[in-house]
Amino acid sequence: MSASPKGHMNPTIHAVARAAGVSSGTVSNALNHPARLAPGTLKRVHHAILDLGYIRSAAGRTLIRNRSDSLGLVMPDLVNVLFVEIARGAQRSATEQGKRLVTANSGFNAHELAAGTTQLDQQDEYLEYFAEARTDGVLVASMRDPSRGIERIRNHVRPIVVINYDVPRADWCTVLMDNEQVGRAAIEHIADLGIRRAYFVSIPDIVQPIVERRRGVRAAAAARGVVLTEIGTAGLFPEDGAAALSGILPEPGGERIAILGANDRLAIGALQLLRARPDLRVPEDVAVLGMDGDHRDDGADWITLTSIVLPGQAMGAEAIRLIDAEAQPGHEHERAVLPVSVRPGASTIGG
């Protein structure tokens, strides 16, 4: 049981073979096909393995098998809760299927992008890393087009699933949430409440989800006869929302309006302004809604924020399922679009 009785570091399969008085092929069989060994031999080998603190080298094994029994997940930065949820869903699902999942963070940060301070992210580097490792499959959760990086590794890693970015006619499976539905659901929700005038508060169209939410908002507003005004912000934080909105709050007794934040933080910026305006009632005068369920309502809020719940964990789990499906012969690439739902709060429905 002692880790290393002979002081040897890095014991190999040959050291184990010597200690057990067998050949290295037999040690390998003990690990890979134990049923082939006589019980006594198996026991001796296992004893030697424990005694030497032997751990098989993945390099030798991967080299000859040309597979590594593990999956890779490339993530943007973890500031966005959506990606934490995607990672959790994927990890759980992989574990349930007995697969190892290993994650790399590319350092992409939408806040920085919006503020114009982005450095390059490491997405392509980590894709290459997983390709070098001959990972059995790669999941890429992304805020930007991953095509170039994927193109490079195509010859070396087969099942690839892209999460959260939609490339037309892509040569891989894709898992998306329905961002147009996010925008539509927001408008539907306030239209159902009888509100006829809405402000959509958002950064410019620099990332795909924003583009699509805007499209959904516009389409639904047109369909429902909601008068829509779009307000641009410099960033995705509450103060950006507050700064952009300070001019548009109505006088008391005016027409009822809704403020729709492209994300929850922007909506919270609106709530901050409104807290300082006791003459305006929420939601009777101004209804407020966020669009990415990022804000964790744990009961400390002065008013709970209505938002759209994004299916992060489900997206992660779906991606693992598709990795599997891709491995089936004759599989056609799938494009899964997962639905979202409104989580009503007092900021629109009161109570």
Added chain:
Amino acid sequence: MSASPKGHMNPTIHAVARAAGVSSGTVSNALNHPARLAPGTLKRVHHAILDLGYIRSAAGRTLIRNRSDSLGLVMPDLVNVLFVEIARGAQRSATEQGKRLVTANSGFNAHELAAGTTQLDQQDEYLEYFAEARTDGVLVASMRDPSRGIERIRNHVRPIVVINYDVPRADWCTVLMDNEQVGRAAIEHIADLGIRRAYFVSIPDIVQPIVERRRGVRAAAAARGVVLTEIGTAGLFPEDGAAALSGILPEPGGERIAILGANDRLAIGALQLLRARPDLRVPEDVAVLGMDGDHRDDGADWITLTSIVLPGQAMGAEAIRLIDAEAQPGHEHERAVLPVSVRPGASTIGG
């Protein structure tokens, strides 16, 4: 430039050599010691690499170099924001130093542990995974004793740094935050405000940070003459805090008290109760404080929560630094304990 002109998959170094009309050793040199090649040869090799979509196999390379040029990080579940911050700090720091960092989630969940519904986590499995991969160093962020898993891989991976768990006389470097200071700082803060009676609300001592925070709270309360009452909860959520505290709220006009949540969510449970009690003023009658800076105060709160800011990103960065330091000859294991600080909010200081 086409990915695979001859339809070959998994091109090897030999395929590249053939295409470039050189030997495989020369291709290897082009990758590892480009200066050794004649410019024309180098160019031909690079062209062949691009043309074939060649990506070097880490397996062959690791096998002969016995190192993989990457670091592994084993994390508990990402529900706890502290660990997200640790991961971000480690990732950023590794990137700055040009190192690849790859992460695995063990699925340990303190909430589930507190609720008694834990399954086993995968910490040891992923430690073994990184050992098999001959990772150049391993970081383990943990809520439980990782000794067994580390002991097993000791012969195969050298620099090991444990984050957030303190093993006495450990044979590795350790990065901690000062959890006793967390408890002390909480008491100091409210004692400085003149409060003489405090309630410490916490799950039982099933994880190390709780043990130490309790110890710090007790020591500081004794030192400062604060009358301390400890309240047990069944879990770490706001509703657990609210359930445990509903009996202890004072009548208006009584002695001023402080409620100290072992984490922010428990403190928020107290805030929920207090919002329903307009006869009690916060912080004049009841001051409330959380202990893990987990709650993101983004301005939607009815009152901002005073809390203790934990040095998550700094811990991650420090761990990367120690991996480096361990590699120096003659290095002695370090035990870094990073300080915490109070983030004052209206829930204790008003305003």
Added chain:
DNA sequence: CTGAAAGCGCTTACAG
């Protein structure tokens, strides 16, 4: 400056 050869630690038919 380039090539031939050895060897890293495994797994897998194949003999025996």
Added chain:
DNA sequence: CTGAAAGCGCTTACAG
């Protein structure tokens, strides 16, 4: 049931 041997894809002295 076990062992000897080939080979996975690389890198690195070493000749030339």
